[in-house]
Amino acid sequence: MSLERSLRGLALGDFAFRAITLLFAFLVLLLLAGIIIMLVQGAMPAFKAFGWDFITNETWDPVRDDYGAWAPIVGTVVAALIAMLIGLPLSFGISIFITEMAPQWLKRPVGTAVELLAAVPSIIYGMWGLFFFAPFFAKHVQPLLVASLGDVPLLGALFQMPITGGSSGVSVLTAGIVLAIMIVPFMAAVMRDVFEVVPSVLRESAYGMGATTWEVIRNVVLPYTKVGVVGGIMLGLGRALGETMAVTFVIGNASKLPTSLLEPGNTIAAKLANEFNEADGLQMDALIAMGLILFAITFVVLLLSKLLLMRLTLTQEGQKT
Amino acid sequence: MTMFRMTLIAGALLAAGAVQAADVNTINGAGATFPYPIYAKWAEAYNKATGVKLNYQSIGSGGGVKQIVAKTVDFGASDDALPPEKLAEHGLTQFPSVMGAVVPVVNLPGLEANQMKLDPEVLADIYLGKIIKWNDPKIAALNPGLSLPDKLISVVRRSDGSGTTAVFTNYLAKVSPEWKEKVGEGKAVNWPVGMGGKGNEGVASYVKQIEGAIGYVESAYAKQNKLATVQMKNKAGNYVSVSAKSTAAAAATADWKSATDFYLWLTDAPGAEAWPISNQTNILVYKEPQDCARTEAVLKFFDWAWKNGGAMAEELDYVPLPKELVEQIEASWKANIKCDGVAAIVK
Numbered sequence: 014m015s016l017e018r019s020l021r022g023l024a025l026g027d028f029a030f031r032a033i034t035l036l037f038a039f040l041v042l043l044l045l046a047g048i049i050i051m052l053v054q055g056a057m058p059a060f061k062a063f064g065w066d067f068i069t070n071e072t073w074d075p076v077r078d079d080y081g082a083w084a085p086i087v088g089t090v091v092a093a094l095i096a097m098l099i100g101l102p103l104s105f106g107i108s109i110f111i112t113e114m115a116p117q118w119l120k121r122p123v124g125t126a127v128e129l130l131a132a133v134p135s136i137i138y139g140m141w142g143l144f145f146f147a148p149f150f151a152k153h154v155q156p157l158l159v160a161s162l163g164d165v166p167l168l169g170a171l172f173q174m175p176i177t178g179g180s181s182g183v184s185v186l187t188a189g190i191v192l193a194i195m196i197v198p199f200m201a202a203v204m205r206d207v208f209e210v211v212p213s214v215l216r217e218s219a220y221g222m223g224a225t226t227w228e229v230i231r232n233v234v235l236p237y238t239k240v241g242v243v244g245g246i247m248l249g250l251g252r253a254l255g256e257t258m259a260v261t262f263v264i265g266n267a268s269k270l271p272t273s274l275l276e277p278g279n280t281i282a283a284k285l286a287n288e289f290n291e292a293d294g295l296q297m298d299a300l301i302a303m304g305l306i307l308f309a310i311t312f313v314v315l316l317l318s319k320l321l322l323m324r325l326t327l328t329q330e331g332q333k334t
Numbered sequence: 335m336t337m338f339r340m341t342l343i344a345g346a347l348l349a350a351g352a353v354q355a356a357d358v359n360t361i362n363g364a365g366a367t368f369p370y371p372i373y374a375k376w377a378e379a380y381n382k383a384t385g386v387k388l389n390y391q392s393i394g395s396g397g398g399v400k401q402i403v404a405k406t407v408d409f410g411a412s413d414d415a416l417p418p419e420k421l422a423e424h425g426l427t428q429f430p431s432v433m434g435a436v437v438p439v440v441n442l443p444g445l446e447a448n449q450m451k452l453d454p455e456v457l458a459d460i461y462l463g464k465i466i467k468w469n470d471p472k473i474a475a476l477n478p479g480l481s482l483p484d485k486l487i488s489v490v491r492r493s494d495g496s497g498t499t500a501v502f503t504n505y506l507a508k509v510s511p512e513w514k515e516k517v518g519e520g521k522a523v524n525w526p527v528g529m530g531g532k533g534n535e536g537v538a539s540y541v542k543q544i545e546g547a548i549g550y551v552e553s554a555y556a557k558q559n560k561l562a563t564v565q566m567k568n569k570a571g572n573y574v575s576v577s578a579k580s581t582a583a584a585a586a587t588a589d590w591k592s593a594t595d596f597y598l599w600l601t602d603a604p605g606a607e608a609w610p611i612s613n614q615t616n617i618l619v620y621k622e623p624q625d626c627a628r629t630e631a632v633l634k635f636f637d638w639a640w641k642n643g644g645a646m647a648e649e650l651d652y653v654p655l656p657k658e659l660v661e662q663i664e665a666s667w668k669a670n671i672k673c674d675g676v677a678a679i680v681k
Contacts (some may be wrong), residue, residue, distance in 0.1 A: 075495070076518035148543055181488060181544040183529055186591040266493030266530030283493075288533060291396040291495025291521045 095189025149183030207241030365398020413497020454509030487575030495532025
């Protein structure tokens with residue numbers, strides 16, 4: 014009797030727990046739907062006024078109410094790409110070193126340092142970028158880049174000395190590098206965690222069969238953890254795309270399309286942060302429309318990563334059979 | 335126990351009384367960030383003198399206008415004066431509260447404050463990207479005594495929408511037809527060249543760091559950051575440096591009397607000593623307020639501030655309104671604001 018009652022009590026508890034977690038899950042969906050509806054609604058007037066030209070138009074002129082998102086879109090994508098190009102190998106190396114190669118006494122300090130870096134607020138990176146890194150970059154790195162890569166055909170166009178702000182070091186490339194420094198701790202921390210869950214049996218068997226460290230990483234650790242690794246990369250990319258404060262400090266906030274990586278540019282998030290306060294009318298609509306575009310870019314990136322994962326899983330299964 | 339209950343009741347009664355009297359205890363305002371330091375200072379002194387608190391949120395001029403239109407605050411504050419039509423649309427009236435000056439600042443090795451002289455055309459040409467080097471003959475012609483380096487000019491401006499930009503571009507549009515046609519004026523414009531710093535502090539830090547930079551900031555920021563200010567040629571043809579005196583001169587020569595709702599730009603003022611890029615920051619209140627007592631408290635605060643807060647303003651590098659202007663403002667209250675008590679404030 015009492016057993017039955019207590020069982021019923023448990024079932025009730027189970028049901029309540031299920032209901033509550035379901036509610037939480039739906040809350041997320043609701044929130045997402047709400048954000049999308051708000052963004053679309055707010056962006057409508059801008060898209061009505063400019064049509065698809067809004068995306069490809071380079072001008073941003075609040076005086077004449079002529080708005081286009083092309084320059085910030087390019088800036089966002091380019092800065093995030095630079096951040097990934099630099100950040101990915103770095104964080105990969107860090108996490109591999111910590112899990113596979115570091116002597117025991119070094120594992121903890123390096124791991125903790127990575128976690129600490131991940132906890133630094135972005136405005137600190139921005140101020141460090143503006144006051145320390147940008148001047149350093151202008152004095153030592155920029156002339157080197159211009160001298161070495163400036164004359165290379167095609168690629169050289171990206172490394173021309175900027176006409177304005179040459180000695181400031183404030184540029185799209187600077188923003189990309191600062192972003193890389195910001196996302197490395199995130200990606201490295203996630204990758205380290207997923208590398209650590211690889212069962213030692215697998216690893217030791219491979220070593221036992223005479224595999225080198227590289228072969229173990231390439232053929233055992235990576236295939237086992239690829240979902241987590243891609244997840245970590247996406248986390249970093251997401252942060253690079255959406256980062257606001259640090260970028261606005263070091264990118265120069267120019268509303269023109271930069272012709273070289275050393276010119277000042279802008280990103281969607283930085284532009285929003287700069288202009289939202291005092292905007293009204295069509296300018297506000299255009300800003301919200303840019304928010305929607307950023308949302309779309311993030312969504313596409315997420316979609317691509319899912320597709321990539323699916324393909325990876327498929328080819329692996331294909332290899333097995 | 336009964337004692338306790340009685341205290342409770344008394345407390346509740348007191349609280350109810352406080353709610354009723356809240357209109358004189360706290361004034362709520364929101365808007366421009368530029369005057370925030372002086373409003374805060376005045377508020378502190380006013381609270382000590384009268385016990386009335388001022389709660390001011392510095393959320394930006396645009397936000398200030400939105401808040402007063404939504405009637406969530408007792409007064410709105412905006413750096414750029416609203417045109418009379420827009421005021422009439424919402425039943426608002428406007429008056430200046432304190433003045434400031436926007437000043438071009440330059441970073442060149444060895445250059446001290448007010449050594450360099452610029453005229454409006456050259457300033458506009460620099461911001462249009464037509465003059466790109468410091469040793470340009472046009473700059474050299476104005477500065478025969480200076481040795482100007484063969485260095486690119488790094489143009490710095492605001493990246494955020496701002497009243498400072500509105501004043502600066504209003505000035506450029508007034509003095510340069512080309513600027514007016516190509517760029518125009520506003521809180522944010524489509525800048526032909528340069529890079530943007532966020533806030534006055536952002537522009538100041540860029541100029542401080544970049545050799546060869548020129549920027550524009552509120553004069554207080556130039557002083558705090560020890561930036562080299564530039565002498566400007568004013569409408570009368572004299573070179574003046576930015577100061578409380580030259581800013582006050584701009585306000586004194588402005589034709590306030592024929593400006594409806596004090597809608598007027600102080601830029602390019604005609605006075606012989608006038609600083610050409612001066613500006614006033616404005617207060618917005620309702621002409622027929624729902625709660626007369628609250629608006630009255632706002633007016634009382636500014637009346638007090640003008641009479642007692644001049645020194646505090648100067649200490650923070652603002653310029654207090656000239657006495658004649660204060661008299662005109664208070665006369666305008668009498669004429670514009672439909673509240674019984676207002677007449678009593680203006681002695």
